[in-house]
Amino acid sequence: MSNAYLNETELYNKKLKEEFVSRYPESAHNVYRRIFYYSAAAERMYGIDxxxxxxxxxxEVLFSINASSLASVKSAVSIVRAYIDWAIHRRSNNINPLDIIDGDWEKQFVDSTKKLFFSKNEIDEIISKSKNAQDAVIIALLFEGAGGKEVSELRNLRPEDVDYEDKSITLTNENGEQRLIKVEDQTLHLIKEAIRQGDYYKRNGHVSPNARNTKETSELIETGYVIKPAKTKVVHVEQVNTHLIYARLSGISDEDMLDIPNFTVKNxxxxxxxxxxxxxxxxxxxFEDREQYFEICKKFGVNTIDNNGYETYNWFPIKQFVNIDMINQLYGDDSLS
Structure with a gap:
């Protein structure tokens, strides 16, 4: 079910749902409403709240969400449980059915065919299979925290923004605002290789011998930026556009290349x-404190919001997937070992 469809869905018993949602910080309202959008169809079908x-x-409601991770399921269950507890005095038997479940029960609602998260080892393996440093550096930078609106922090990165001794890079967003983040040695190495790269391997080096143009590489244009465009009829004099970043990730993840579904900027x-x-x-x-989440928000450039006159990171949405359950799902016993 798409976000557009959800936003057009009328909540069942809307006044009551909104009363419940209003008890939480405004930044969490859409997260809670989303669950009620999913439950609306079943509520109408059964004629009960x-x-x-x-x-x-x-x-039935949880299956309809098509969650791709146990963390998402647990978040949904937590919201439904809280809502039933809050309205328990309206319920016919004063018993919350979710009080009897365990973690194994929740696992059935995970759509295991829909992989949206990648471990560090998986990212490293994908990078190792990328024939172009120009592609690999995009993956590494995104994984390390670079982003910005329309991936502006990647597109604006210049060689002089890289401090190899300090192991840091200065990122510039679409508004010219700058921030500094620390990066790993591997990312620094890939940046250096991307700067040096002069020819770009088409289709990750898998050009079909039957292709009309069988030349394996395209010449890259020096523009003064780390990520460079290939030479075409269109002359590029500045940084690459957003579509080039998306196209390169799409090329890497294509089923004829490495076949990695959902390998997107956001994921x-x-x-x-x-x-x-x-x-x-x-x-x-x-891993549970707000200050720990703030470290992640700072590294990844998460937006800030005004909370009663106090500027703070909008960290609540990332709790849906950045949590102990997701850490265990991706890394298992590797943590605290």
């Missing part, structure tokens, strides 16, 4: 957030 659902009816960045959470867990022995 979600607070009156039995376990089988709740299961690579989110995977990087989970990896950073794992590192924080290994460092601190726990």
């Amino acid at each position: 979600l607070y009156e659902f039995n376990l089988n009816q709740i299961s 690579i960045q989110r995977s990087g957030m989970v990896y950073m959470a794992k590192q924080i867990l290994d460092r601190d022995g726990k």
